[in-house]
Amino acid sequence: MITEIAQIEIKPGSEKDFEAAIAMAQPIFKRCKGWKSFELHRSIEKPSRYRLHITWETLENHMVDFRESADFTEWRGLVGPHFASPPEVEHTNTVTRF
């Protein structure tokens, strides 16, 4: 399992609309191959900054199965209009948890 971490700066004033769009996108992820879980975090220090922590079975499930699907286009159609800049996306392995 891997975690996709996406840091997203939202246009100031669009935070509530962005959060509503995330709620609408829930069914998209639930039907994706290899999708496991989704968390939306909002920065306390910079309230227009959000982070998505999305877990996938494999890196390919995110980068190929999702990114090259119509579901990705639908997802970006919902949330993209609120982005102030392109998201910074990275993937991680969990080394330890306690």
Next chain:
Amino acid sequence: MITEIAQIEIKPGSEKDFEAAIAMAQPIFKRCKGWKSFELHRSIEKPSRYRLHITWETLENHMVDFRESADFTEWRGLVGPHFASPPEVEHTNTVTRF
């Protein structure tokens, strides 16, 4: 509950020693006021980059109770020698999870 997100660049070659230091630090967190959970993530794209996702009951539990304690000095003594640069630390609230 809040999440502390710390992005840490480790001196290349020190990754295994850093991970061992994290394992040694486990008892420190377990005795901290308001500490809830700890995750160590390692970047797939940049293998010398790690992220700590640490949850605390309140922001003050991290910034005051922990940061101003001898436990923080002990923690930094264990992991600090492996840092390539000062960590970037931010706090978040979880907006949604599914």
